[in-house]
Amino acid sequence: ADTFTMTAAFDDDAVPGAVWMLESSDLVSQLFRVVGVEEDDDGDQITYTINATQHEPGKYAAIDNGAQIQQRPVTVVP
Incomplete structure (x- = not known):
C-alpha cells in the first residue's frame, strides 16, 4: 500500500465530493476513482x-x- 503523509495543513477544509490533486514540476498526477474511505x-x-x-x-x-x-505518464523523470 502507498502512504501519503501531510506535513502542512491545506489552505481550506476538504469539501465532500470535491476533486483535488497535488502536482509538482517533476510529477504528473494520476487519476483515480475513490470507492471507499474509512476513518480510524x-x-x-x-x-x-x-x-x-x-x-x-x-x-x-x-x-x-x-x-x-x-x-498517461506519471513522471517527467526518465
Whole structure:
C-alpha cells in the first residue's frame, strides 16, 4: 500500500465530493476513482484508509471503438 503523509495543513477544509490533486514540476498526477474511505481514530491521531481504482480516460473509447489505451505518464523523470 502507498502512504501519503501531510506535513502542512491545506489552505481550506476538504469539501465532500470535491476533486483535488497535488502536482509538482517533476510529477504528473494520476487519476483515480475513490470507492471507499474509512476513518480510524486511535486516540493520538486520526488516520484515513482510501480505497481507489486507477482511472484511464480513454478506456471507454477503447471498449467501444477498439482504440488502444494510451497510459498517461506519471513522471517527467526518465
